[in-house]
Amino acid sequence: MRYWLAALVLLTATVAQSQLPLRDFGVTWSRGAPKVSFSAKDLADERVRNELSSGLRKRLVVTVGSHLKGSNWRMAVRQFGCDVTLDLWDDDYLVRIGNHSERLKTLDDVLNRCLAVEGLFAGEPGSYDPQKGREMYFVVKAEFNPISKKQCSELIRPTSGGDPIGPITINIVRRRICRSERTIEFRSKYLKVPE
Amino acid sequence: MSRFERKILFAIGLSVFLTLGGSIFLARGALREVYRVGVNERFGAELVHGVEARRGQLMALRSGSEQAADAVEWAVEAELAKRRHTSKLDALLQDLLGRYAMVQGIRVEDAAGREVASVAREADPSSAVMRTTTRDREVETGGGKLRIAVEVAVPEVYFERLQEAGEVADVYSRLQRQSASVSDVYVWAFGLMAFLVIVVAFLIGAVVSRRVTRRVTALAEASRQVGAGDLTVTLPTGAKDEVTELTQAFNDMVSDLHDSRTRIEYLQRISAWQDFARRLAHEIKNPLTPIQLAAQELDDTYDGENEAYRKKLKHARAIIEEEVATLRRLVGEFSAFAKLPRADLTPSDLCDLSHSIQDSVPAILEDVGQGTPAPVEVRVSCATEPIYVRMDPMMLKRGVDNLLRNAIQAVHEKHPSGGGRVLVRAYGTRTAGFIEVRDNGPGVPKEDWDRVFDPYYTSKAEGTGLGLAIVKKVVLEHGGEVRLDRAPEGGARFSIELPLMET
Numbered sequence: 001m002r003y004w005l006a007a008l009v010l011l012t013a014t015v016a017q018s019q020l021p022l023r024d025f026g027v028t029w030s031r032g033a034p035k036v037s038f039s040a041k042d043l044a045d046e047r048v049r050n051e052l053s054s055g056l057r058k059r060l061v062v063t064v065g066s067h068l069k070g071s072n073w074r075m076a077v078r079q080f081g082c083d084v085t086l087d088l089w090d091d092d093y094l095v096r097i098g099n100h101s102e103r104l105k106t107l108d109d110v111l112n113r114c115l116a117v118e119g120l121f122a123g124e125p126g127s128y129d130p131q132k133g134r135e136m137y138f139v140v141k142a143e144f145n146p147i148s149k150k151q152c153s154e155l156i157r158p159t160s161g162g163d164p165i166g167p168i169t170i171n172i173v174r175r176r177i178c179r180s181e182r183t184i185e186f187r188s189k190y191l192k193v194p195e
Numbered sequence: 196m197s198r199f200e201r202k203i204l205f206a207i208g209l210s211v212f213l214t215l216g217g218s219i220f221l222a223r224g225a226l227r228e229v230y231r232v233g234v235n236e237r238f239g240a241e242l243v244h245g246v247e248a249r250r251g252q253l254m255a256l257r258s259g260s261e262q263a264a265d266a267v268e269w270a271v272e273a274e275l276a277k278r279r280h281t282s283k284l285d286a287l288l289q290d291l292l293g294r295y296a297m298v299q300g301i302r303v304e305d306a307a308g309r310e311v312a313s314v315a316r317e318a319d320p321s322s323a324v325m326r327t328t329t330r331d332r333e334v335e336t337g338g339g340k341l342r343i344a345v346e347v348a349v350p351e352v353y354f355e356r357l358q359e360a361g362e363v364a365d366v367y368s369r370l371q372r373q374s375a376s377v378s379d380v381y382v383w384a385f386g387l388m389a390f391l392v393i394v395v396a397f398l399i400g401a402v403v404s405r406r407v408t409r410r411v412t413a414l415a416e417a418s419r420q421v422g423a424g425d426l427t428v429t430l431p432t433g434a435k436d437e438v439t440e441l442t443q444a445f446n447d448m449v450s451d452l453h454d455s456r457t458r459i460e461y462l463q464r465i466s467a468w469q470d471f472a473r474r475l476a477h478e479i480k481n482p483l484t485p486i487q488l489a490a491q492e493l494d495d496t497y498d499g500e501n502e503a504y505r506k507k508l509k510h511a512r513a514i515i516e517e518e519v520a521t522l523r524r525l526v527g528e529f530s531a532f533a534k535l536p537r538a539d540l541t542p543s544d545l546c547d548l549s550h551s552i553q554d555s556v557p558a559i560l561e562d563v564g565q566g567t568p569a570p571v572e573v574r575v576s577c578a579t580e581p582i583y584v585r586m587d588p589m590m591l592k593r594g595v596d597n598l599l600r601n602a603i604q605a606v607h608e609k610h611p612s613g614g615g616r617v618l619v620r621a622y623g624t625r626t627a628g629f630i631e632v633r634d635n636g637p638g639v640p641k642e643d644w645d646r647v648f649d650p651y652y653t654s655k656a657e658g659t660g661l662g663l664a665i666v667k668k669v670v671l672e673h674g675g676e677v678r679l680d681r682a683p684e685g686g687a688r689f690s691i692e693l694p695l696m697e698t
Contacts, residue, residue: 054250054361055250055253055357055361056246056357056358056361056362056365057358057361057362085358088250088253088254088257088354088357089253089256089257089326089328089349089354090328145365147366147369168384169380169381169384172380172384173373173377173380176373176376176377176380177366177369177370177373178369
């Protein structure tokens with residue numbers, strides 16, 4: 001019975017992923033790993049643009065996963081995020097990617113920098129070696145302002161006491177509260193892993 | 196699943212469902228109320244206002260810095276318009292630096308980038324971390340354009356506070372949006388827990404009720420077996436509960452039934468043997484006297500000269516008289532066995548019985564020793580406290596005398612020149628009184644232990660096999676038991692158990 005349930009869940013997830021909208025991807029292979037190019041700038045709708053120009057620190061996160069055709073199993077994943085703050089003092093945008101910061105003049109510059117991806121390595125060659133010749137596709141998830149797990153844990157802490165279901169419910173509540181304010185997902189066409 | 200199990204499970208399910216369902220209903224209401232009070236729009240709006248206020252403060256500071264830069268520009272422009280040269284600008288810039296706290300430094304350059312004048316505020320190591328920026332202005336003079344770079348600064352903490360306020364407002368706004376679903380999460384978690392509790396309660400209930408019903412079913416099946424006449428049924432007893440007590444009572448009842456039936460069967464068998472003994476005694480006893488008289492007459496009336504024939508006659512007469520005597524003894528014993536009366540039970544002390552047994556020891560010793568006391572040590576003992584049982588002292592003494600006689604005979608045969616010991620002991624426990632006769636004789640082989648009480652079973656050459664049967668009959672009529680096993684001394688041990696009188 002439980003195997004049937006697991007199979008059903010897997011099938012549902014796979015079908016759901018295959019129903020994602022298609023989008024053009026630029027894919028080149030370098031030293032056995034794919035470099036992908038795509039744009040997720042449509043994540044920034046009017047509300048997101050206003051939020052990014054509020055002077056408060058906001059986060060843009062892009063996650064690229066590669067999957068075999070007909071499978072939900074992720075071969076490789078790559079994620080990067082931008083912390084964007086409009087500097088009210090200098091009237092430009094401070095963009096921090098990892099430990100690196102830069103200043104950009106306009107919001108479009110910010111979106112180009114954070115959501116228009118050019119030549120991003122999506123995983124290591126070792127992830128693709130065993131799948132040579134097989135069909136695969138990329139799935140992109142772009143999120144506006146998710147709260148990181150660490151920050152979320154710091155913000156919403158379980159109350160002390162012997163409540164047995166408290167930690168469980170806190171985790172569920174955290175997950176709901178800290179999820180992104182806007183998310184878009186799309187996938188590439190099927191392509192073959194080079195021999 | 197039996198009806199009993201279904202009822203138990205239904206009761207468990209209903210009680211758990213009502214209890215947890217009620218608590219979920221109450222908890223849901225309480226949670227919604229708590230969220231309605233704690234997470235409301237007014238707090239959220241105030242937090243947003245706080246963010247706006249901090250942003251407005253920063254914008255005001257920025258505007259202030261722009262105005263300071265404009266003021267510097269205008270002052271420099273006015274100074275140049277009045278004096279037409281730049282030599283006295285340092286004093287003006289110093290004055291402006293003192294006038295605008297936000298301004299950290301002013302630098303005036305000509306069109307070629309050469310410094311014309313500059314002032315800078317001395318750095319204060321104790322002051323807060325500042326964020327600085329330069330506001331550029333241009334002044335038109337007769338000799339060309341001058342660039343005025345006004346360095347302004349505000350404490351970094353204003354920016355940090357804006358971000359902190361923004362984060363709090365953001366989280367609160369998310370919490371506000373999710374407040375309805377948060378209470379739903381709790382309700383779902385409670386519901387899941389209730390479901391798990393119901394499942395666990397059902398499992399436990401099923402296991403427990405199945406254990407009970409299985410034992411009750413076994414009891415019912417055993418009762419049917421008993422009803423069909425099988426009194427060897429016993430049921431295992433496990434945990435200490437009411438069903439175990441019922442099972443134990445059932446086992447005791449079956450055991451009592453078994454004992455009673457065995458006792459009745461034995462007494463019926465003895466009764467049949469008594470009837471047989473009575474007829475046998477009657478049939479044998481009648482012809483004995485004519486046989487003896489005829490033999491005597493044949494011997495007495497022979498007046499012939501044949502000495503050899505006379506001798507044969509006398510020899511035959513002696514044999515006939517001896518065998519008739521033996522038959523008379525047997526007939527006497529059979530007759531006594533047949534006429535064995537029923538026990539007349541009266542409350543008596545077992546110790547009194549042991550004293551009367553003590554009195555008969557010398558006669559038995561002399562009888563066994565055929566005129567002289569047999570060299571056997573006989574000890575009779577009793578507890579210091581009286582042991583009251585319902586008994587027929589005469590009948591029971593007769594039985595114990597039989598046991599004592601058998602024991603003395605056995606040890607005398609094994610130890611004819613002394614060393615034989617027989618112990619008669621009366622003692623009581625909380626439920627029964629005991630008389631024990633044990634010896635250091637040859638004992639009874641274990642395979643014969645079940646048969647020794649059967650009538651006419653004997654291992655002695657001249658025994659009738661009635662002594663132990665009489666003992667058992669007497670004891671059974673007392674509601675007791677007689678058992679045989681091996682004595683600690685190595686011989687036989689006969690134990691008579693009699694129920695204590697209820698006080």
